[in-house]
Structures are given as C-alpha cells and as structure tokens.
Amino acid sequence: MHPAPFVRVFLIGGALLALAACAGSPRPIASAPAPTAPVPSEPVTIGIAAINDFHGNLEPPKQAAMLPDGQGGTASVPAGGAAYLATAVRQVRAQYPHHLTIAAGDLMGSSPLASALFLDEPAVEVMNRIGLDFNAVGNHEFDYGVPELLRKQSGGCAQHTERRPCQVEPFRGAQFRFLAANTVNRADGRTLFPGTALRSFGSGPGKVTVGLIGLTLKGTSDLVNSKVNAAVAFNDEAETANALVGSLKAQGADAVILVIHEGGRTSGDPDPNGCNALSGGIRPILDRLDRRVDLVISGHTHWAYVCEVAQPGRDQPLLLTSAGLWGEYVTDIAIQIDPVTHRMVGRRAKNVIVQSEAYNSPLRAIPNSAVVPRFSPDPDIAGYVARYVAASQAYVKRPVGWLAEPLEKAEGDAWGTGGRLGNLIADAQLEASRGAGARIACTNPFGIRRSLLPGPDHVVTYGDLYLVQPFGSELITLTLTGAELKEALEQQLDKDAPEQLLACSAGFIQTIDRSRPIGDRVVGATLDGAPIDPAQSYRITVNAYLANGGDSFAAFVKGRERTIGMTDIAALEAYLKPAQPIRSASREVRVKDLRPELKTNNLKAPPGITY
Incomplete structure (x- = not known):
C-alpha cells in the first residue's frame, strides 16, 4: 500500500542586481526587490x-x-x-x-x-x-x-x-x-x-x-x-x-x-x-x-x-x-x-x-x-469493544428455540430472493398473524441480514435471530384486493429499485416471466392452488417497512384495515420455540421463474458472504 513517489520541485525566484555606470562618479548599487515566495511546481x-x-x-x-x-x-x-x-x-x-x-x-x-x-x-x-x-x-x-x-x-x-x-x-x-x-x-x-x-x-x-x-x-x-x-x-x-x-x-x-x-x-x-x-x-x-x-x-x-x-x-x-x-x-x-x-x-x-x-x-x-x-x-479498540461485548452477553446468549439445520442467507444467483431462510421467516410471520385474519405473509429479502446458524445442539439464541432481523419491525396485517396484490408483485420487477422477489408463506405461489413488459411480468399467482381473484379481498401480513412503501413497494401503502402485531423477531422466536418437533425450513420453491436467464441481478458470486 505504498503510493507512487511524488517529487516536489521548487523554483526559487532571486533578485537581479544591476550595475549602471555614469560618467564622473559611480552610482550606488540598486536595492534588490524582496525575494518572492517559493512557487511549488508539483501537485x-x-x-x-x-x-x-x-x-x-x-x-x-x-x-x-x-x-x-x-x-x-x-x-x-x-x-x-x-x-x-x-x-x-x-x-x-x-x-x-x-x-x-x-x-x-x-x-x-x-x-x-x-x-x-x-x-x-x-x-x-x-x-x-x-x-x-x-x-x-x-x-x-x-x-x-x-x-x-x-x-x-x-x-x-x-x-x-x-x-x-x-x-x-x-x-x-x-x-x-x-x-x-x-x-x-x-x-x-x-x-x-x-x-x-x-x-x-x-x-x-x-x-x-x-x-x-x-x-x-x-x-x-x-x-x-x-x-x-x-x-x-x-x-x-x-x-x-x-x-x-x-x-x-x-x-x-x-x-x-x-x-x-x-x-x-x-x-x-x-x-x-x-x-x-x-x-x-x-x-x-x-x-x-x-x-x-x-x-x-x-x-x-x-x-x-x-x-x-x-x-x-x-x-x-x-x-x-x-x-x-x-x-x-x-x-x-x-x-x-x-x-x-x-x-x-x-x-x-x-x-x-x-x-x-x-x-x-x-x-x-x-x-x-x-x-x-x-x-x-x-x-x-479491541479492549474497548470487549467491554461492550461483555455487557451484551446476557441478551446475546439467551436460548430462544431450536432449528434443525443452518440456513444460509441467499446470495450469488439467488441474490434478491429469500431462499429457504425467507420461507422460514414468512411462515413464522403468517403463524404470528393468523389471529388478525392473515392468509399470506411476505417479507423483503433485502431485510434478511445474515444467515441463521444454530449451535451444534440445534439451539438458537436471541443473538442469532437478531443478526438475521435486527430492525424490530412490527408486523402489519392489511387488506388488499387481488388486483392491488398483483400491483405489489409487479413492483418486484420494475425499474424503480433493484429486482427483489418477495419471500412469501406456504401455499402462495407466483409465476414470473421477465420477457413480458414491465407491469405485466407476474403471469400467475395462486393461494392454496386457487388463482388470486382480482376482485376478492385478501388479508396479507408484511413488516411495517413494506407496509409503508419501503423498497419501492408502494402498492402496500394502499392496504386497509391495518392491524399491528408483534415484531418480526418476536414472530420468528415464537415459531422456533417448540422443541418438538424441531423446525425445519421448507424447500418449496414459491416463485416459478419462466425466464431466469433474463434476471437483471446478474451476480455470479456475492460481493461478500456472511456465514
């Protein structure tokens, strides 16, 4: 990490002394002008x-x-x-x-x-x-x-x-x-x-x-x-x-x-x-x-x-x-x-x-x-950090539940999707909001910050969950028509923000085709096998960030009859709490991609992976 050498050269302006001869008597030497300051010639x-x-x-x-x-x-x-x-x-x-x-x-x-x-x-x-x-x-x-x-x-x-x-x-x-x-x-x-x-x-x-x-x-x-x-x-x-x-x-x-x-x-x-x-x-x-x-x-x-x-x-x-x-x-x-x-x-x-x-x-x-x-x-710095790490341990190490296997944050070609971890989070949020009438829950993959890594005994700590979802965002259950839901899904694939395919709960399947015009790329959406009806109303749970139009999902702002629930991290904790059976994330592919070769987030590998 050594820069190329820079050489600084100074031009020094001196005084010219002139002697003038005059018939009859010598004249004094003219006084020299004041020296000028050095003028740097290098940047x-x-x-x-x-x-x-x-x-x-x-x-x-x-x-x-x-x-x-x-x-x-x-x-x-x-x-x-x-x-x-x-x-x-x-x-x-x-x-x-x-x-x-x-x-x-x-x-x-x-x-x-x-x-x-x-x-x-x-x-x-x-x-x-x-x-x-x-x-x-x-x-x-x-x-x-x-x-x-x-x-x-x-x-x-x-x-x-x-x-x-x-x-x-x-x-x-x-x-x-x-x-x-x-x-x-x-x-x-x-x-x-x-x-x-x-x-x-x-x-x-x-x-x-x-x-x-x-x-x-x-x-x-x-x-x-x-x-x-x-x-x-x-x-x-x-x-x-x-x-x-x-x-x-x-x-x-x-x-x-x-x-x-x-x-x-x-x-x-x-x-x-x-x-x-x-x-x-x-x-x-x-x-x-x-x-x-x-x-x-x-x-x-x-x-x-x-x-x-x-x-x-x-x-x-x-x-x-x-x-x-x-x-x-x-x-x-x-x-x-x-x-x-x-x-x-x-x-x-x-x-x-x-x-x-x-x-x-x-x-x-x-x-x-x-x-x-x-x-x-x-x-x-190491000593200073150690003080705060020690002060946080009671929160970080508290066991909160069990998980069958480590779940990696989606990266690489899956960047902009939720993967299996997204499936788990969406299912947890649906379970937490059924009392508010929710039938679908969706989360934004960009809000999934880290991989979820239980210990060797399958124990998940509060610190593990917090690394994944550090925002403490409240869950909002709201009502959209099928047409409004379709509008929100189209915003996954518009040009207002990077492509981001929502991670949604079990039973909700969408089909996308990037070869179609923007605004008409979601060619199918079903709930429990039945097509979404544009005229029917659906209760949908999203985090408060999405509910307020975050990540350019403006259609969620139209949501009516809003019910505020627990936070996203509390929902995930409640979902993982039962020890029997130990939870495992669904392998279900909930977005069917007809033209994956047209994906705009063309990453062959991530800029950085969190394990």
Whole structure:
C-alpha cells in the first residue's frame, strides 16, 4: 500500500542586481526587490481513507469478502471488525502527510447487539478513536429518531428512546462532523447538520483546500418512520449538490468531493476494484452532477467498487468509490491538487480488504488468505469493544428455540430472493398473524441480514435471530384486493429499485416471466392452488417497512384495515420455540421463474458472504 513517489520541485525566484555606470562618479548599487515566495511546481497529494455502512459491527462479523485470486478463481477472505479496521485505516493514512478519513453513512443502525443495546454509542466512540473526520448521514442514522441523532453529534445522556443511554459510560458524542446537505428541518427550512465543509492542507503558496458535500439518499423518506418524516425532508441529491459547488469554489475549494449515502451495484465475478455494468440509484445522480465535482465517495448498497464514470463535458472520467459494508474494506484514495492552477490533476483509488481473523461456522471454515495482507487488531479498540461485548452477553446468549439445520442467507444467483431462510421467516410471520385474519405473509429479502446458524445442539439464541432481523419491525396485517396484490408483485420487477422477489408463506405461489413488459411480468399467482381473484379481498401480513412503501413497494401503502402485531423477531422466536418437533425450513420453491436467464441481478458470486 505504498503510493507512487511524488517529487516536489521548487523554483526559487532571486533578485537581479544591476550595475549602471555614469560618467564622473559611480552610482550606488540598486536595492534588490524582496525575494518572492517559493512557487511549488508539483501537485500536493492528499490521502483519503473512506468507509461506509459500518452498521455498528464492533466485532469481526464472520464475513467473507470475495475477490479474484489471480488464478481465474475467487478467494474468500475473513474480513471486518472495528479493531482490524482501525489498523487498516491507520496504515492507509500513514502513506500520506496530508489525509482525511471519511464515511459515507450508516455508521450505526441495523447493528449487532453489542452496539444496538447501547444505542450505538460504542459505534460512535469507535469512530472517534479511529479518527474519523466526517460522516455523510445515512438512512440508518435516523433509526432512533431525529432528537437521538442530534444527541449522537452533541453527546450527553438525555433519553429520547425507550432504551436508556449511557449504560456503560458517559457519552461524549461524535468528535467528527455529520454532514447532511439535503436533510432539511420542516419547521425552519435549515439543514439538520451542516451540508458542507472545507479542509486546508499546507501553507503559503503550497496551500490547497478540499471542499466536501455530504448527502443522504432522497429515498430515505421511504426508509424511516413517520416521526422522522414529520420532522425533516430529504431533498433531491443532484440539485442540492449542484447548488453548493459554486459556494465551495468561491470559498477557495481547489477540489470538491461529494460524500453520498447512495450507491450502485456491479455484475459478474466479484471484484472490489472493478466496475462491471454499474447500475443503481447513483447512476442518474452522476449524470446530472456538476462537472466541477472531482470525486464521489458512495455507500448504501453494501457493494465494493472503484469506477471510472464517463460524463459529457469532463476531461477525464469521474472517480466513484464504495467500500462494501461492516468494515470489510477501506478505500485508499489519493488525489493530487495543483496549488498554482487550483485544480485536481490526478487521482487513484483501490479497495483494501480488512483481513481479520479466521473463523468456523456450522456451514464451513474460512481460513486466512495469502492473497491479501492480514491486519493485526488495534489493542485500544479491541479492549474497548470487549467491554461492550461483555455487557451484551446476557441478551446475546439467551436460548430462544431450536432449528434443525443452518440456513444460509441467499446470495450469488439467488441474490434478491429469500431462499429457504425467507420461507422460514414468512411462515413464522403468517403463524404470528393468523389471529388478525392473515392468509399470506411476505417479507423483503433485502431485510434478511445474515444467515441463521444454530449451535451444534440445534439451539438458537436471541443473538442469532437478531443478526438475521435486527430492525424490530412490527408486523402489519392489511387488506388488499387481488388486483392491488398483483400491483405489489409487479413492483418486484420494475425499474424503480433493484429486482427483489418477495419471500412469501406456504401455499402462495407466483409465476414470473421477465420477457413480458414491465407491469405485466407476474403471469400467475395462486393461494392454496386457487388463482388470486382480482376482485376478492385478501388479508396479507408484511413488516411495517413494506407496509409503508419501503423498497419501492408502494402498492402496500394502499392496504386497509391495518392491524399491528408483534415484531418480526418476536414472530420468528415464537415459531422456533417448540422443541418438538424441531423446525425445519421448507424447500418449496414459491416463485416459478419462466425466464431466469433474463434476471437483471446478474451476480455470479456475492460481493461478500456472511456465514
């Protein structure tokens, strides 16, 4: 991880001394002009260590990052964990006398219990200790509400949620700055946090200044609860950024960096430093972005990529990066700024895998890899994390039920489906809501966060369930007509969001054909063998996120006669509680795919697998 050497040459302007002769008497030597300051002739290099979507993963998450092995295959590398991430970030920064450490959102929220039980205070404090400079607020920063997010910045122990803050230690708040240019208070029209920042490096003629714009995705409004939406609005990303570039330039920014919690996905074999067929929400934003933006650091999709994105009117492609999730990567970025022309004249980036410790799971062993370097854990961070892990054990280790076999989170070619684990969750949610009249239950595969791995004695702990479903989302049973249900199913395959086939309960079978036009790709749907009647009403259970239109399933918002039930994790716990017989997930294929070769989520392997 050593950068190409940069040589700085200075041209020193001296004084010319002139002697003039005059008849009769000598004239004094003319006084020399004051020496001019050195003019640097080489660019100034600024290093950036960038992360995103840490999600409070204090411990190594038993995550295998995937990358080419150099021999035509794929290597699995155990990656992540705060102590290892701290070392990796430190090594990236050590290459550069001038540096920044930046996060593109979701440092917290959807976190393992060691952080979530304590309102993600330890996730913030870990970033303080790592030396984070800025974080562009993501959608999950709003999981605890706006007042609590403000406390995350300012510190203190004021209680804004059901959970008590400062359980382990006083909370000093983020020592780094949250940025949120497009998050606007509805009451006064001001941004919730500053939208921009300036950071200067060097001095005199060699001084250069970097301007930053921080954004979350406009679609955050679909991902947060009604109280958040009542307090703040999320404005258009490109319009917001473009309106701020001129101001940053006027304040002396030589380079402008957009840090945005929105991203893309790539296709084909996993390559954290590749960019095959980039798609996703970031693309239309880039197409509209002011050409004076020099670099985009992104997040949200949990993908790792380094992209060169062509834009009309730009001399060279725009550099776009993302560092996966859970601290599995840190992006090593170097930009070069010419202090004479006040322009960025060079840049490079690569994703560094944060290889941590080998591990075993009920599914397989993941040893350390010689393909990429290993990092040692930072002892200060490791000790700090251990305090919170110990404080969480009573919750994490509590037995809650039994499961016959490990169930893997669907990945690879099955990305965007629920697999057998999705079947189990949907069946549990139907069982939990039969009293509300439910006949069908469906869950969103993107909300299934990890594999469900019981112990060797088939025991499932609360910590196991929480890793799979960390949101605590209430189940909503609502009424839709068959026609409205068909509309919701069509939204699985539209272009408003990545393809995602709902995991639904036993007895509900749908048939899809991607060769048909958008809006007419669900060619059949049956319940207990009978076709869904467009005019008939059906009671359907979904989580509150889907019920409010999350993941672009707007048709569920039409649901009537809403009954609020238990949370998703409570439903799964109740389903697995009986010891006899031990539950086993259905192998039933509940989506019949007539044209699988037309699938748009064309992943040959996942960007990272959780075992």
